[in-house]
Amino acid sequence: MNSQENWKQLAHRCLLQTDYAGAAKLYERIIAVEPDCLSNYWYLGLTQLLQGEELAAQSTWFAALAEIEFLDDPEVQSELTTELISILQTEADRQQQLSNHGLAWLVRQHLREIAPDNLRNLLWLWYLSIGLGNLAISDLETWELLELLNLEKSQLDELEDFQPSNDFQQALQQAFLASLDYAPLYPVLPNLLEVCLPLLQDPESVMHQVLLSAVKLAYAEGQYDLAIAAIERCLEITSHPLNFLRELAPLYQRSGRYDLAIQTARQCCENSNSLLDKIFSHHLLIRSLMGGGGYWQEAMAIFEQQELLLAELIETNPKDLTRAIAQRLSVVSFFAPYLRDRPQENRQIHNQVARLCTTNLIDLNRDRFETYALENRKRKSTASVNRKLKIGYLSHCLNQHSVGWLARSLFHYHNRDRFELYAYFVAYKQTDDPLQSWYVEQVNKAYRAGVDGSQSSLETASRIHDDRIDILVDLDSLTLDINCETLALKPAPVQATWLGWDASGFPAIDYYIADPYTLPESAQDYYSEKIWRLPHTLIAVDGFEVGVPTLRREHLDIPIDAVIYLSTQGGYKRYPDTIRLQMQILKAVPNSYFLIKGLADREAIGYMFSQIAEAEGVDRDRLRFLPMQTTEAMHRANLAIADVVLDTYPYNGATTTLETLWMGIPIVTKVGEQFSARNSYSMMMNAGIEEGIAWTDAEYIDWGIRLGTNLQLRQQVAWKLRQSRHTSPLWNGQSFAQAMENAYEQMWEKYLSR
Template sequence: MLIMVTDLINWKTQAEQYLSEGNYTSAAYLYEQAIIAEPYVTPYYWYLGLILLLQGQETEAQMTWMLPMAEVDEEEIGKLTNELLQVLEAEAIQREKLEEFSLAWVIRQHIREINPTDINNLIKIITLSIKINNFQGDNLIELCLIEYLNTSRNYNSLYDDLKNLIQEVVKEAPLHFATFNLLEASLPYFSSSSVSDCLDIFLPAAMRIGHTLKCPELATKILELILRLDSDNIESLRALAIFYQDSQKYDIGIKISKKCYSISHELPDKIFAIHLLLRGLMSAGGYWEEVCNACQELELLFKQLICLQPIEISEIQTLRLLTPFFAIPHIKDNPVQFKSTNNQVAKIFQASIQKFAGEYLNCYSQLNKNKSFGYSHRKLKVGYLSYALRQHSVGWLARWLIQHHDKEQFETYIYFVDYKQINDWLQEWYVSQVTHPHKLGMSAWDIAEKICNDEIDILIDLDSLTLDVTSEVIALKPAPLQATWLGWDASGIPTVDYFIADPYVLPYTAQDYYTEKIWRLPNTYIAVDGFEVGIPTLRRDELNIPSDAVVYLSAQRGYKRNPETTRWQMKIINEVANSYFLIKGSGEEEAIKNFFYKIADEEGVDCSRLKFLQQDPLESTHRANLSIADVVLDTYPYNGATTTLETLWMGIPLVTRVGEQFAARNSYTMMINAGITEGIAWTDEEYIEWGIRLGKDANLRQQVAWKLRQSRHTAPLWNAKQFTREMEKAYQQMWQIYVEGR
């Protein structure tokens, strides 16, 4: 039956209801009848085509839309097209409100076919693609969005939708090249609307890309975009200095660090700027005079900070107070002076963090008060907190403790700070080893709350002061007992109860200047069952080294290159005929070479006897390549740690200088716990003497190598299961002391 004009209102209402209910067949029937009754009313065709489109009949929909346009002039076609676009746009908006995103996406794709240059529509297509998990970075190119953004001047009308889109795209495809192009194309839109919005979006994106996703080069490009709008934005400059350094563009990173210092006015900001400068200079290696001057300035600023207490410090300034201490032990071995300053600043740090914590702190304290009970009837809950449980020195060494834990007596938790969203098999190994792995971000409050809710008994900090977020968590005291182990020296934060050491890694007078109770394990503070070793790729003939030559090696970061130690090493090379020195480690190549060449020249060593090696792509290859060396020469006042263990595992004699601080005694305790004393030097002169003696005496080298091979079967250093039992006993004793109120 044909619909009469008098029924127009009623049938339209019915058709709209059918359409909203998804009863497309009935809605289509009504519009078909309307077209028969009034074939010249064009909106009927638009809605009938829309209904066909929603039923998946795209060809039929397009044919329906074309019918009214078949015999009209060009001007009329433009008018009809705009009518159709309005109908489709209204329906797309309605579907978006109903959260029917797939249907909205289909409708907008047809809007694009009709009007491919509608930027608002393109933005919404990509936004919908993300919502329906159908987005790829290539979509930005295929839809020509970036091209249109670069030519459009409708900054204000596009701004809100574009801003929302960028936030979603940087989450979904942060590393795709088109994402950066999108950020760059959007810059004029932020410039005309809100520079602060640009900072709020671009800076977190750069931090995630640079830190979490390990792409510092891309992070620097994004930060440079911010500086186009605000050339003196201090937060962007600080991050830019770090990421240029991480990209091994040390000269630019150092230059930006100096600019940060010049525009910093408050004392905490100056401290952090000096830290950035030291980070660049020491990573590059070879800038010793500048390093010493900057370190002197840093110590002076710390003293000023202590003297000026109490002063107001913001939360972000507080977070940056402790990490600058990392540089100082690389420069000098004076733990009494160092710990005195470190402990006082750590106390300021904790007080400030707890002030900002407010009610959070009360919550943790109340829960911990309720935990004074024994553990004999239940498992002890031990949590490990770190950003480094991945392919990192801490990750390589801590795994044996996690693997050998007694699951009948201990319930283990891992709190991954800034969980790396990259392919890292060791990180995934840790995830698989514990019942409760928590993949967390960079919010100390969230991490502390998770630890608190898990009711952890003992929290083990593996980062110490090398990461500000970890230090903040520790200062919040989310667990009743907290201890520092492995990652670095003690942090000095008063909420830490114990620092886990052994009889050798700290002198017995150390308790006089440590705020933490030093808990000494009976043998060693670290043990491993071994290392994966690959196929060596280094050959003497390829390095132009004779087969009968004595090869010395030093494999350390630029941070640890000290001119005094390097001078000892040159004296050794000079005294041992037919000897060569292999130098390996990250740093600025020319600066490192100039550093070594200068000292070699002063000591009369031909620079052709120095060979500079590239970093190996795999840790297993690096360990295999250690076997090219006859003797490894350690650094001082900051020894090797993982590198020392790897050297000893490969059976290679090592020369180390023992100092007073933790960083200057790592190699000492490892050698003792491997059963050798040959190569342990207590003075500068002894270091040189051992280096010469091991170079000249092949029999002595063979004896040391034999002892190291035998030690694999007997020494505490290679018995991780025994070490784990000793750690577990320590945990039980710590907890017993706690519950007894001692």
């Protein structure tokens, strides 16, 4: 072997050992001896590039490329250029394998300049640029990437035996999957889905990841239309549509496309064969029908079928549920309180389903569950009553959400000398949310979890346990299924539910926090949790931000002397029997109008109200349907247009009731037996107002008429509400925080004494 070959081997060894300067010197010596061998220039330029000498590398390559142009043989020209491309491709691959992504990206950028239509290189460049955070839509346009991919797709469509290489497949899949969570590419994500999915050899294998990313886009980043577009594209290709339909229906609903939500939920039912699939699809259809409003008859019929399916499930008592199915099952009885005020029956179903879910989740995580239990017992043996308690709050609603608005006073007034606060943000929003940011600042430690139900719930449980939380407070109850697993494993020795919804029925929950009014005395008979009653109120706030009103009577073509009734609830709460009572009030009060506002299908809600109004002899022209306001402060300001607010039943208002009382507006509510039928009652009693509290349909109508026809009575109620701001426990956030803290300390004392 001659010295030239020895030098080349040594230079290559230096290259592999990252001695780029040494390799460059050797290639310069080789070129001095063999100036006509162009491959030496390729390697010299590469070593210069790897040292960061980009201009020198370009000069070296382009000088050699210029020489190629003078060659008479096109075949030799092509071979030499191909050789340079191969050398750069090989080095880029090597740097990538070594995880030197910056260098790999640099080599691929220069390779692109030499071979701009090398699709494999462009795909890896796409992938690396995302990882380095420097990819823009303009780059894809400059590279003409979509055009090249479309050309590849055309070949796939036209040539039966054409198949992209495995190397191409790997690069495309990696780049495509990376794009799903890369915000700068969101505007072109539908185009990428359309082009890339057909090119993948096994698109089904990646569509699960597309679905997870779509869920994250929707719920963590508020990109509902983009998430819908992604799932719709998958539905065009997949041979297993059920999971995609399940996610698509609620996204349609959230984006206001209620007819599509219902249609998609019905498709789920048509594609469901197993008992579990039928249960999930029925739940989805009930949700879609009720969310739209105006479909109550069908919703009730589906609910009755759902009860039979749940009874069969409870009888079967499966022991081998997957994590995802057990989580999803935890919320399937959610809508019962919207449809009927029969808490004994509703709670029985809730509790049995919750127990079934919990049993399966514990079996799936037996080691983790037993470890938590053992370590909690060890901690208990050395725990002190008088030390500072660690309180953890678990929620996806600590943001611009009803729960977020209502929990502010508690967090603000928490005594940091007695308590350490931890917040576990489930489905943490990536969008700008000032209230979410405020909560992060209020706690000693904030954990931001994602929306992946299979992992984030376990990771959250581990964080709670590692943080040695004493009392974990769940603010979501059955409004979010992935919390079920976290709570089932009992990472904290004491666990309680407060604020978000009715109790979940999970065996791992020790306490359900209520007050003297939100549950009747008999409620303990059908709750699995111990009901912990605060002395006065379940919730208190210091007040609400109120903006400038934008709603005026003349805008609505309502006379200045008319009586205005108002109802501000979503489609879930528009129970037809309650609407009939409201129409009877309207009929009995001359010169009165009814304003209806809330998230729902405007056409369906309008039709339902109009049909009931006609049946009760009320002119449709006395109804006004209002759009949603852009901000909560504006919404509260516009409440002032109402003379009387008519509450819903069997599911009352909660935040809306509190806002109504703060604005000094009389409210009529019917009190029931279940928690959701007693929210307004509790708030009114704590505000010192009994006018408007009805226990029967007849009393509801009577109060509605009396408050509508008696201006003096309305003024008396408004005056009492204004005075209550200075005296009521409902408006004393500091006192309420003390009551909650006392409850926590008593819960801890009971735990230690057991």
